[in-house]
Amino acid sequence: MTIDRHATHPAATTSPGELVQFVFRSALSSGLLKTAREMLDAAPRELAESFEQAVRRAGLAS
Amino acid sequence: MPHKIVVTLHGIRTRGQWQKQITPYLARHGLIPYHLDYGFFGLLSFLVPWARASRVQWLRDELRDLMDRTGAKRVSLIAHSFGTWLALEVLEAENGNIRFDRVVLTGSIVRRDFPWGATLMRKRWIQALRNERATGDWVVRAAELFSRLAGPVAARAGASGALGFNTACPGVHDRAVAGGHSEVLNIANYDKWARFIAYPRLPDDHLRRVRRLVQQIRALAAARLGVDAALVRANIFVPGASALRMIPGAWDNMHWAPEHDIELELYHGCTGCAFTDGTPFSIRRLGAGWTAGVLPGPEQARLDPRLQWVLSLPIGRIDARDELAVARDVVGVLNVDGLDSVPPLLQTADDPTLKTLVFALWASTEKIRESLALADTGEPLHDD
Numbered sequence: 232m233t234i235d236r237h238a239t240h241p242a243a244t245t246s247p248g249e250l251v252q253f254v255f256r257s258a259l260s261s262g263l264l265k266t267a268r269e270m271l272d273a274a275p276r277e278l279a280e281s282f283e284q285a286v287r288r289a290g291l292a293s
Numbered sequence: 294m295p296h297k298i299v300v301t302l303h304g305i306r307t308r309g310q311w312q313k314q315i316t317p318y319l320a321r322h323g324l325i326p327y328h329l330d331y332g333f334f335g336l337l338s339f340l341v342p343w344a345r346a347s348r349v350q351w352l353r354d355e356l357r358d359l360m361d362r363t364g365a366k367r368v369s370l371i372a373h374s375f376g377t378w379l380a381l382e383v384l385e386a387e388n389g390n391i392r393f394d395r396v397v398l399t400g401s402i403v404r405r406d407f408p409w410g411a412t413l414m415r416k417r418w419i420q421a422l423r424n425e426r427a428t429g430d431w432v433v434r435a436a437e438l439f440s441r442l443a444g445p446v447a448a449r450a451g452a453s454g455a456l457g458f459n460t461a462c463p464g465v466h467d468r469a470v471a472g473g474h475s476e477v478l479n480i481a482n483y484d485k486w487a488r489f490i491a492y493p494r495l496p497d498d499h500l501r502r503v504r505r506l507v508q509q510i511r512a513l514a515a516a517r518l519g520v521d522a523a524l525v526r527a528n529i530f531v532p533g534a535s536a537l538r539m540i541p542g543a544w545d546n547m548h549w550a551p552e553h554d555i556e557l558e559l560y561h562g563c564t565g566c567a568f569t570d571g572t573p574f575s576i577r578r579l580g581a582g583w584t585a586g587v588l589p590g591p592e593q594a595r596l597d598p599r600l601q602w603v604l605s606l607p608i609g610r611i612d613a614r615d616e617l618a619v620a621r622d623v624v625g626v627l628n629v630d631g632l633d634s635v636p637p638l639l640q641t642a643d644d645p646t647l648k649t650l651v652f653a654l655w656a657s658t659e660k661i662r663e664s665l666a667l668a669d670t671g672e673p674l675h676d677d
Contacts, residue, residue, distance in 0.1 A: 249576055249577045249578065249579050249583075250563065250566070250574060250575075250576045250587070251574060251575045251576070251642045252566070252570070252572055252573075252574050253572060253573040253574065253575070253648065253651045253652075253655075254572055254617055255572075255617065255618040255648075255652060256616065256617060256618070257613035257614070257615060257616055257617060257618050259613075259618070259652070263645075263648070263649050263652060266646075266649045267649050267650075267652050267653035267656070268653075270513070270517055270649065270650060270653045271513070271653055271657070273516075274509060274512075274513050274657075275509050277505070277506065277509065277660065278506065278509040278510065278513065278657050280660070281506065281656075281657045281658070281659045281660035281661075282653065282656045282657045282659070284659045284660065284663075285611050285655075285656035285657070285658070285659035286611075286656055288610060288611065288659070289610075289611040289612060289613040289618060289656075290613050290614070291611075291613050291618070
């Protein structure tokens with residue numbers, strides 16, 4: 232099975248068959264980050280903290 | 294996951310009282326101690342090449358015998374002083390025929406330029422190393438001095454038990470304390486060594502936190518995918534000696550027992566792809582079966598027949614310095630998967646909502662990464 236992961240550098244790429252690779256540009260749209268945070272609104276605080284920690288470490292925080 | 298055997302090996306001018314003391318700490322983490330004793334070995338014997346060689350041969354025989362009788366492909370090791378030198382001599386002499394799992398060196402006199410990266414880690418002769426050293430250890434410094442002065446007849450010894458090894462290498466963990474040669478045999482260290490060797494089996498503190506986060510991620514995924522949480526499951530795969538395997542207990546809603554023993558290699562299935570590439574992957578079942586070749590037959594046969602989809606999230610430091618955000622230093626893969634049917638959202642890979650959800654779940658694994666990284670070195674949880 233081959234996966235053409237760098238084909239177009241979209242926000243997410245699909246690969247042949249049922250296997251899908253999700254590729255995220257480093258310059259994430261602010262909309263994606265905002266919506267992801269909203270998804271975590273109702274989640275336990277520990278999980279939201281985990282998310283924010285990753286985003287900060289990755290330099291994606293805004 | 295089979296119980297690990299831990300060989301302990303004492304140093305010179307001692308019969309290794311610490312070997313008896315450490316037994317309950319090893320047992321507490323499900324480890325099987327196997328204490329080796331080559332008798333009282335004096336300083337003068339250490340200076341005699343044939344005396345050293347006879348002990349190397351003795352250890353080779355002991356380890357072969359142990360592995361033959363138990364069927365173990367690898368054993369773990371805790372060694373002190375001359376025992377560290379013996380163990381590494383055996384490893385090099387055996388050229389891969391004897392391999393260690395996880396190794397703790399204490400008061401090590403192994404030479405400081407030992408080629409960890411070039412030989413052992415790449416060839417997987419050792420899975421991971423914890424070098425416990427004392428900065429004021431004059432014994433290991435004397436061993437290095439002797440090695441330099443005596444030339445070819447000397448043991449290839451070094452002061453790694455005081456100064457550490459020359460080169461950093463992934464899988465080699467260095468711990469330093471102030472004090473002398475026996476300071477590293479402090480009983481306060483025993484539990485950490487046992488934790489280090491037991492990995493990827495998690496000790497209670499890490500397991501509690503990891504399991505809680507896994508439960509939370511599973512619940513979030515189920516809610517956002519709009520499916521019954523009872524049909525969604527979660528588990529974590531981490532690399533072992535030869536394959537990716539599930540961490541026992543670090544799962545949620547995993548009731549199909551054969552799956553607990555699945556072994557995956559790089560690029561095997563969704564999990565293997567996520568681990569290898571450091572990006573999330575998903576896979577869904579099309580029709581009656583999974584695509585041929587995605588998993589090796591025996592592993593595919595272990596899957597719950599009701600399994601319909603898997604989302605694999607690499608657990609690593611998400612790094613956005615280059616054009617793409619990828620997980621670096623991947624320590625494992627968190628899988629969220631589901632039974633009976635594929636949620637509509639997962640059938641539309643380009644849907645922005647799905648992409649956002651995948652990112653939210655992926656980034657939420659950070660505290661799991663933190664715990665696994667700590668557990669891999671034997672350190673307890675600090676902030677929980």
